[in-house]
Amino acid sequence: MTAAQEDSLYKHLDEMTPWDDTLQVLECVGVVEEAPEVRTFTFRSDNQTWFRYRPGQFITLELPVDEEPVHRTYTLSSSPSRPFTISVTAKAQAASLGTRWMFDNLRPGGHIKAYGPAGSFSLHEYPAAKYLFLSAGSGVTPMMSMLRWLNDCAPWTDVAFVNCARTPEDIIFRKELDLLGNRMPGLSLDFLVENRSSRDGGFGQRGRIDAVRLPLLVPDFHEREVFCCGPEPFMRAVREMLKAAGFDMPAYHQESFGTPPEESLAEAIETSAAAAELAGDASPDGEAVAIRFTLSDTETESVPGQTVLQAARAAGVRIPAACELGLCGTCKVKCSGDVEMSHNGGILDHEIADGLILACCSRPLTALEVEA
Ligand code: FES
Structure with missing residues (x-):
């Protein structure tokens, strides 16, 4: 450990600056096995910042x-009360890269490197007197x-917590x-x-969540704000x-690791396609729009219908992106000039007011200056 790192260990919160929703470099400070093929990775900021986020983001x-590099979204399993x-906490699926x-x-x-935090799957967004947390597998993390x-x-707080797993050994965070x-x-x-298994003393109830079991486990589920996370078939069944x-x-909320449910995903793809068509129609004569990427000192002209992200890539400018559907917020950049942006919740109103756009779903309407 360097002297600077050691010094930062003993800082008070008010001597540090908060996580500021831009790129951060994180240092891994711990790796813990939680269940078969499931590990928790803990990070501190390389920048001596404390972490500001909403639980569930x-x-x-x-x-x-x-x-x-590849970009992957991960739900935070930690709490902002320990900043x-x-x-x-991630499960390594067979095909995961x-x-x-x-x-x-x-x-x-x-x-x-890390970007974010983002997402609106949080009880801070939907405060209630009683909650039902329903999860399966690594959907337990938020x-x-x-x-x-x-x-x-x-x-x-009144919380009914129902977790589904393949076997007792697969239950993540069981001891905690x-x-x-x-x-x-x-x-x-x-x-x-x-x-x-008999090894586990028959822990847990055998079976799946269904219309008979839910009222037995949580008789007042109608009165609760429901948060659900897990594989899409599980959430669809719920x-x-x-x-x-x-x-x-409206009292039901779900998270699928930064990906929307299938029907919303289809809607998001349709929205993006419609926006592309619209942008194409807006410049029928193929008028090029000038874009200047200020950090990389690069100028280019976008083709009608092209997103800012596509124009950046064509010009050799790298803007990090993950979902490319306006959901995850990874491609958020500062931009001056007018764009047509059709996002799917990856950016907040105050961020738009501050001049931020999502490059993956923004199409230039006028000449732009983009911080990238
Ligand atoms: S890459 Fe996810 S919002 Fe743009």
């Missing part, structure tokens, strides 16, 4: 997998962030959840597993179950 990591570090790279290469002392925050800031169950008087915990039960769906 995600960040985008730039991972140097190949010559061209000196952040954690992501970015997470597998993290498992094989990221160790304490390693550095990576629930853990929110539960840790509640434990630190409002431990009396047990501990929180003892500490938080309003927390009820239920675990549903597909297979139980949505259909709640709709069939006459649940008030």
Whole structure:
């Protein structure tokens, strides 16, 4: 550890600056095995900043997998009530590229770049008297962030926490959840597993969440703000179950690791395509629009219908991007000039007012100056 790093360990919060929603370099300070093929990576800021975010939000990591880095979004599992570090908890799926790279290469002392935080899947957005957190597999991560925050800031809150896993061994954060169950008087915990082993003393209830089991586990689920996260088939089943039960769906919120549900994704793709068409129609004569990328001192002309991101790539200017659907916020850049932006929630109104755009879903209407 360098002298500067050691010094920063003993700083008070008011001697540090907050995470400012732009690029940060993070230093990995811990890697913990949580379950088979599931690890938590904990980071501190290389910049001596503290982390400001809402529990349940995600960040985008730039991972140097190949010559061209890849960008992957990860929900934060840590709580902003402990602002000196952040954690992501990830499962390495067989085909995963970015997470597998993290498992094989990221160790304490390693550095990576991060963007964000972003996302509106947070109880801060939907405050309520009672919550139902429904999760499956690594979908437990944003629930853990929110539960840790509640434990630190409002431990009396009424939370029904239902987690589904393949086996008891696959339950992520099981020991900590047990501990929180003892500490938080309003927390009820239920675990549903597909297979139980005798090794685990038959832990958890066998089966899946369905229309019969939900009212047995959470009789007052109609009165709760519901947060749901897990694989898309799980969330689809939960949505259909709640709709069939006459649940008030505006009180239902879901997160799929920065990706929208299938129907919203289709809508997002359609919206982007429609916007491309619209932008194409707006310049039928093929009028080129001048774009100056100030940080890389590059000037180019965009083709009608092209996004700022596409124009940047064509000019050899790199703007980090992950979803390319206006969802994750990774491609947020400062821009002066007029654009047609059709995003899908990846940018906030005050950020737009501050002159920020999402490059992946913004098409120039006038000459632009872009900070990239
Ligand atoms: S890359 Fe995700 S919002 Fe642009």
